[in-house]
Each structure stands twice: as structure tokens, then as C-alpha cells.
Amino acid sequence: MGNSLNREKIIVRTSIIGILSNLFLSFFKAIVGLSVKSIAILMDALNNLTDAMSSIVTIIGIKLANKEANREHPFGHGRIEYLTAMFISLFILYAGITSLIESIKKILEPEIPSYTNISFLIISVAVIVKIVLGLYVKKVGEKVNSDSLIASGNDAKFDAIISLSILFAGIIYIFFKIKIEAYLGIAISIVIIKAGYGILKETVADLIGERIDSEIAKDIKDCINSFDEVLGTYDLIIHNYGPNVLVGSAHIEVSDKMTAYEIDTLEREITKKVYNEFKVYITGLSIYSSNNNDKKISEMKDRIDKILDNFPHVMQMHGFYLDEIKRIVKFDVVISFDDKEKYTTVKNIINEISKFYPDYEFQITLDNDISD
Numbered sequence: 001m002g003n004s005l006n007r008e009k010i011i012v013r014t015s016i017i018g019i020l021s022n023l024f025l026s027f028f029k030a031i032v033g034l035s036v037k038s039i040a041i042l043m044d045a046l047n048n049l050t051d052a053m054s055s056i057v058t059i060i061g062i063k064l065a066n067k068e069a070n071r072e073h074p075f076g077h078g079r080i081e082y083l084t085a086m087f088i089s090l091f092i093l094y095a096g097i098t099s100l101i102e103s104i105k106k107i108l109e110p111e112i113p114s115y116t117n118i119s120f121l122i123i124s125v126a127v128i129v130k131i132v133l134g135l136y137v138k139k140v141g142e143k144v145n146s147d148s149l150i151a152s153g154n155d156a157k158f159d160a161i162i163s164l165s166i167l168f169a170g171i172i173y174i175f176f177k178i179k180i181e182a183y184l185g186i187a188i189s190i191v192i193i194k195a196g197y198g199i200l201k202e203t204v205a206d207l208i209g210e211r212i213d214s215e216i217a218k219d220i221k222d223c224i225n226s227f228d229e230v231l232g233t234y235d236l237i238i239h240n241y242g243p244n245v246l247v248g249s250a251h252i253e254v255s256d257k258m259t260a261y262e263i264d265t266l267e268r269e270i271t272k273k274v275y276n277e278f279k280v281y282i283t284g285l286s287i288y289s290s291n292n293n294d295k296k297i298s299e300m301k302d303r304i305d306k307i308l309d310n311f312p313h314v315m316q317m318h319g320f321y322l323d324e325i326k327r328i329v330k331f332d333v334v335i336s337f338d339d340k341e342k343y344t345t346v347k348n349i350i351n352e353i354s355k356f357y358p359d360y361e362f363q364i365t366l367d368n369d370i371s372d
């Protein structure tokens with residue numbers, strides 16, 4: 001815990017250094033841009049300002065999101081980070097679109113920039129500051145393993161290239177009298193819009209709910225399968241309440257000889273192990289009972305498995321149970337999202353299997369392909 005607090009402190013401190021540098025650069029560039037009438041320098045100032053704003057909102061987001069869970073919000077406040085990120089993205093998009101419009105106006109009604117030596121000097125200093133800042137922020141980000149710091153470090157290097165290109169545009173104008181300023185303004189606007197769109201897309205995806213990472217899903221299943229009593233783990237579902245609060249459920253297959261007490265003990269141990277290893281709260285483990293070690297039953301299961309091979313959208317069959325007394329066979333099939341007529345597929349499966357086993361009733365549960 002002490003370590004993660006320390007980590008948060010380092011991230012916040014580094015972000016504040018970035019914010020102050022960006023505000024400083026933005027301020028001087030804005031003055032230079034206005035005094036020499038350069039739209040590109042003004043847009044560059046705006047670009048630095050949006051960087052500073054987004055870092056500020058990120059810090060506020062982290063602080064709000066870390067608020068303890070309470071009665072009204074029992075899963076904590078982690079999703080606030082998505083809202084702040086969405087706010088940032090809309091702000092950046094607005095800045096980008098506005099600057100795009102301004103740049104286009106400048107192409108239609110060009111203004112002649114009057115570069116001065118001082119303006120070149122300030123842009124040059126800005127380039128150096130951005131490169132040093134970018135390297136520093138990225139190094140700290142790698143040290144404390146923070147994606148957002150690494151991203152903003154890379155972003156700073158990119159900003160240095162933008163400022164550098166403005167410098168070249170000025171030199172080209174002085175020597176050749178060719179004005180590429182406003183076009184550069186358009187290019188910078190597109191960079192800003194692209195950044196805003198990228199954040200918006202990612203945040204919306206987080207809010208809608210994304211498929212969990214294939215590696216993590218497999219690791220969690222492996223962890224549950226590592227218990228000797230567990231014959232298989234299926235239907236893993238994980239929800240997130242912000243980047244740090246993960247809640248989930250799964251289905252496990254166990255022998256039908258286990259007692260309720262034995263299953264209870266097993267479930268508690270699984271829940272504890274999954275939390276310790278992945279920080280995922282397993283809130284429910286549903287049970288499939290299995291009697292597959294019987295030769296006749298396992299033969300029937302293999303046969304049905306073969307029949308299912310003829311259904312290309314069926315990805316998996318699990319939870320197979322044969323009740324010989326009631327003559328009922330139960331199992332689940334995982335059907336791909338590509339299948340637009342899942343219920344018809346299930347009916348067809350039952351028809352097909354019933355040809356081979358006319359004396360049995362088949363109860364098939366349709367599962368969605370939720371995780372790998």
C-alpha cells in the first residue's frame with residue numbers, strides 16, 4: 001500500500017512539472033504568436049495549453065476516483081476517471097476544430113507574419129524544453145510503470161517536432177518568401193483533433209464495456225483450474241468499476257459426488273486465490289456437476305462433440321451432464337457472435353442429436369462468447 005501511494009505521488013509530481021512547463025510555454029508562445037501575427041505559433045500555444053489542461057483534469061480524476069466506496073457507490077468511484085477522460089477529449093476536440101477553422105480562414109485571407117529574432121529564439125528554447133521534458137517524463141513513466149506518463153512523454157517529443165516545423169516555416173518565409181504558416185496551422189489542428197478523438201474513442205469503449213484481455217482471461221481460468229477438484233472453468237465474466245476495481249463470476253465443473261460443504265470450502269479458496277493473484281473479486285461461482293468419468297456417458301459426450309463439429313459457430317461445449325434415470329441430457333454451447341440466428345442453431349443442434357439419441361430429452365443452454 002505504501003508503495004502504491006508513493007507511486008501516485010511520483011505520478012502526480014511529474015504531471016505537475018509537465019503542467020507548469022506547458023503553461024509557461026503556452027503563455028510565451030501566445031505572446032509571440034500575437035505579436036508576430038503567426039497563426040502557427042498561436043496554434044502551437046493552444047496545443048501546449050490543451051496538454052496542460054488534460055494533465056490537470058487527469059490529476060483531479062485520479063483524486064476523485066480514489067475516494068472510498070460508500071453506501072451509495074458500493075463499487076467505489078473508479079469510473080469517474082472515464083468521465084474526466086471524456087471531458088478532456090471533448091475539450092481537446094473543441095480546441096482542435098476551432099483552430100482548424102482559424103487556420104482555414106488564414107489561408108483565405110493571409111496575414112503576413114513579421115518574424116523577429118526574439119520569436120525564433122523563444123521557439124528554439126521551447127523545442128529544447130519540450131525534448132528535455134519528454135525524455136524526463138517518459139523515463140519516470142517507465143520507472144513507475146505508468147502508461148499515461150509514458151504517453152505524455154512521447155506526446156511532448158511530438159510537440160517538439162511541431163514547434164521545430166514552425167521554426168522551419170519561418171526560415172523558409174524569410175529566405176524564399178513562401179508562406180506555409182496557415183497550412184502548418186491546419187496540420188497542427190489535425191494533430192490536436194486526432195489526439196482528442198483517440199481519447200474519446202478509448203473512453204467510450206471503456207464505458208460501454210470491453211472484452212477482457214485474452215491473456216488475463218486465460219490466466220484467471222488457469223488459476224481456478226489449478227484446484228484439483230475443478231474439472232473445468234467456463235463463462236468467465238469480468239466487469240470493471242474503473243481501472244482498479246474488477247468484479248466477476250465464472251462457472252466451474254465439479255464431480256457430482258462432492259458435498260455442499262466441500263463445494264463451499266472450494267469456492268472460498270478459489271475466491272481468495274483469484275483475489276490475491278489478480279485483484280479480481282469473484283462474486284459468484286456457479287456449479288456444473290459432472291459424471292463424465294462413466295464410460296457410457298463419456299462416449300455419448302464425445303459423440304455429441306463430433307456432431308457439434310458440423311456447426312461452425314459453436315465454439316465450445318461444456319457442463320455436460322447425463323441423468324440416466326430421467327433420460328435428460330444437459331449441456332451449454334458457446335455460440336460465436338457471428339451467428340445471427342443463435343436460437344435456430346440451438347434448435348438445429350437438438351434436432352441433429354435427437355436423430356442419434358431419440359429416447360433422450362436435450363436441454364441446451366445458449367452461452368455468449370463473452371471471454372476467451
Ligand SMILES: [Zn+2]
Nearest residue numbers: 234235332367
Ligand atoms: Zn456455460
